[in-house]
Amino acid sequence: MTKKIILRTLSIFFLVLLFFTAVGAVGAVYLLNKESHNAHTIELKPSPQAISQSFTITDINGEALQESSNIYKYIPAQLSGKEQNIPELYIKALVAVEDSDFYSRKTKGYSIKGVSNAILSEVLTRLHLARGPRGGSTIDQQLAKNIAHGGFNADKSLSRKIVELIDAHSLAERYSRNEILTSYLDTLRLTPDTIGPGAAWNNLFSTPMMTDEKTPLYIAQIAYLAGLGQAPSTYVQDFSGAGKQRALTVLAVMKSSKIISEQEYKDSAEAVKKELKLNPNYTQGIPHAYQAYIAQVQKELGQLALPRNAKVVVKTYATKGHLDYLETVANHTAPDVSNIPRNELPEGALTAISVVDTKTGHILALNTNSDNPQLPISSVRSSGSTIKPLLDYAPALEYGYINENSILNGNATTYANGKPLMNYGGKSYGPVPASFALGNSLNSAALQTFDMTNDDQKNSIMRPLGIASHHYDQSHSISYDFSPLQAASAYSAIGNDGVRVTPTTIASVSVNGQEVPLSQAEAQRAMSSSTARSLVNLMQNVTQPNGSEPLAAQPQWPNAFATKSGLSNFPETATEPARSQGAPDAWMAATSTGVSTAVWVGSPDMSGKYYIPAAPIEQENNMRVYLLNNTIRFMNEGRNVAPFTFSGTALSHTPLLPELPQLVSPPTPQAIQQAKAFNAAAPTVTPKLEEFYQEHRQDKLVEARSVYGANEE
Known part of the structure; x- marks a missing residue:
């Protein structure tokens, strides 16, 4: 390209840029004038009064899970003077x-x-x-x-x-x-149930925010809190991953802004990695077995308009004995109820357990071996194959693209971008029944069923399940992020005739001795009864002799239990041997007519430093099966775990399908106009399907001629 052409191109570019800049400036002035009447006259009126509440939380039998404790919801900020309660270091960092x-x-x-x-x-x-x-x-x-x-x-x-x-x-x-x-x-709402940095600090760390000691851990805490505003829920829920990474980013900004020295940066970055942890106020003096459950209770209480400085007593659906026992399960110290060997947890591996009542949505238990009580509640992890019944098969069944007897692709395939998609172990099976495909968790069949439905059809199911997304890509067919509580709740719909009840821990709330009326948990039909039945039938192949879990999680309740396992992959950047031999996430999710549960065992981050051995598969299998078997069998004790029942109720698809015009005889002008306006698109056939049809049509013609004679078709 000559110099003259380059100069001409640059001139045209700058002229276009100048034109758009001028148009933008004129547009901005126009919009400023147009919207100025919508502006507000905001008066700043800071509240001088802190807001705190005294909470007592009990189990369903009235036994205390948390004795009366004072929790700050709001502490007004004071930046200077004798009443200063916000440190200069935090202000500078923010x-x-x-x-x-x-x-x-x-x-x-x-x-x-x-x-x-x-x-x-x-x-x-x-x-x-x-x-x-x-x-x-x-x-x-x-x-x-x-x-x-x-x-x-x-x-x-x-x-x-x-x-x-x-x-x-x-x-x-x-x-x-x-x-x-x-x-x-x-x-600033930095946690779900606090306002302002003072209350958030107290809620997250349970230490004084103002101090004369500028330790590496304190600087790390300041950096974490200063960075929370960008995405508070993410950095609290995924504290070990995104939360700590955000703290490191803020420390780098503090260093470049000369708020801290190079040495302070190094020491504090090390403190983020090794010392920084959440130590919420509501966990102080509370046995670890109850902390995860109480975290969910506090989260739900944050949604209620409770009066300030009140004495609140909350009765929950948990049973203290259940939480105590599941604490030993989460720590891998309970007796093994499986008929397969149990593998010990790898050093550093984390676990999480969530249990809901299938019919009522009552949250019965939340446990973890982690210091982060949010892990079973809202820390989302890659689901692996546990998403397949919900996102892939359920919509395809619901909209009639497949049934229980459909033949699906069992061979390795590719995504739309050309990236290969293999089945576990690199195996190809050819055409397989849907029962075999889901029972053996074939990725190729999952992608095939995923591609059958559009986002609206998927969300007609995923939204009532509480795990919807604005957009789905093909990778979601075998890996989709959700939390253990979301998984247990979503699976409950399969065992409850297709209906999911919004999960809740709270049975009753009284304020200063007077009971507060609570709204009833919402029940939504997520799928038709027939789809729920088909999913149960297909999922029961998982634990059959030819399924992916032939000896795992064996049901002891005939026709009243269905389960699915999942295993995620490390990113390509993970260090060896994790990427080829391990997984950061191993799941089991199950539903029964008594309780539905999801269990997770995995690594605290995606670095590959910690991982669940997946080669041989028995190791990671045995760990997650141990969690599931101990949990679901123990939580179903004393319950009438009857066979699944199905009502035959359909899911309404009216929001997704155009309404046919009403025809009358003789037709009125309005009816004719409606019929013309309907303009239904003609169905299209992809070239591959057309080629397949023509090929098989010729085969059938040859076969017919051999049977009926050359002149008969």
């Missing part, structure tokens, strides 16, 4: 991470660089050149969003962003930097 120009910026309430970045990322996203729009909001804008626009629930429209910017400018004109920062801190 500003460096969220809005580095907060104190030095000349513009009022907004950043020109931030607005430019936000607009650019929005354009790139719309052109499908970026995954999603970036932020660019100042602390002033975030405060305006939190106060007037719904915080995290705010809509993402351009109009709302413009109003937010106007509101932020108005705030910056009328209030000082410290007043705005104080109010911003007082709106």
Whole structure:
């Protein structure tokens, strides 16, 4: 390419860029004028009063799981003076991470660089050149969003962003930097049931936030809290992975901003890896066996509008004895009830157990051997093949693409992008019945059934199951992220005639001695009764002699038990031998007419340092089977575990199918117009299917001629 052509190309590029910049500027002015009447006059009125509640939590029999303890929900921020309760180190770290120009910026309430970045990322996203729009909001804008626009629930429209910017400018004109920062801190919801960094710190670490000791662990805690605002639920739920990585990122920002020294950075980064852990206030003095369950209770209580500074007594659906026993199961110290050998947990391996009542959705038990009580509740991990009955087979059955007798692909295949997809052990089986495909967990058949339905059809099932996504790609057919509690709850729908009841721990709540009326748990039909029946029948092949778990989790309740296992893969970046010999996630999920459960055993991260041996398969198999067998058999004791029953009730598909126009005789003009407007698309046949049909049609013609004669077809 000559120099002249290069210069001409650059000139055209800059002219186009100038044109779009001018159009953008004119558009921005127009939108600012148009939306200015929607702006708010926000008054900052900080609350001087802390909010705390005294909780007593009992099991279903009234035995205390947590004695009366005071938990702070909100502590007003004080940035200076004798009442200061927010350390300077946290303030500097927060500003460096969220809005580095907060104190030095000349513009009022907004950043020109931030607005430019936000607009650019929005354009790139719309052109499908970026995954999603970036932020660019100042602390002033975030405060305006939190106060007037719904915080995290705010809509993402351009109009709302413009109003937010106007509101932020108005705030910056009328209030000082410290007043705005104080109010911003007082709106931060860093954990599900606290507001403000003071209450969040108390909730997460149970230590004083203000201290004179600047230890590596303290700096690590400051970095973790300062980084929480970007994605609080993710960094709390996936503390060992995303949470610690975020803390390391914030420490790097603190070092580059000269908030901490090079040595402090090194020591604190080491503390993140080895010492940093969540030590929630509600776990203090509480036996480890009850901590995971109480974490879920507190999460649900955070959704209730309980009065401040009240004495709250909560009765739950747990039984203290169940939680005590499952603590020994989670730690792999309970007696083995399996008829197969038990393998000891690898050093560093974690476990999680979740149990719900199949019919009522009552959460009966949550246990883990981890220090993080969130692990069985909301820490999501790769499901492996436990997702196949829910995301692949259920929609394909529901919409009539397959039935229990369908023949599916048992051979290795490829994704749409050409990446190969193998079955376990690299085996190919040829055409196989659906029962064999699911019973042996064939990836090729899972992808085939996944491709039969669209996202809307999948979500008509996944949404009532509580595990829906905005979009599904082919990799989800064999690996989809969910938590043990979500898995147990979703599987309960299969054993409950296709109906899932929203899981809950809370049986009753009283405030200052008066019982609070609670809304009834919602029951939603996730699939038709016939689909639930078919899934049960198909899943029961998993534990048959020719299934993937021939000796594992053997049912002791005829026709009242169905299960599925799952195993995930390390990423290509994982260190050997984990990537080729192990797995970060090993699952068993099961439903019975009594209880439904999901158990997980795996590594705390995806590095490959810890892993569940998967070669030979018996090792990881025996560990997860040990968890499942001990859990589901113990939790079903004393229950009437009767055979599954099915009502025959269908799932309504009306939101997904166009409504046929009503025809009358003689037809009216309106009926004719409706019929014309229906415009149903003609069905299409892919070239591969057409080729297959023509090939087999010729075979049938030859066969017919041999039977009936050459002139008869």
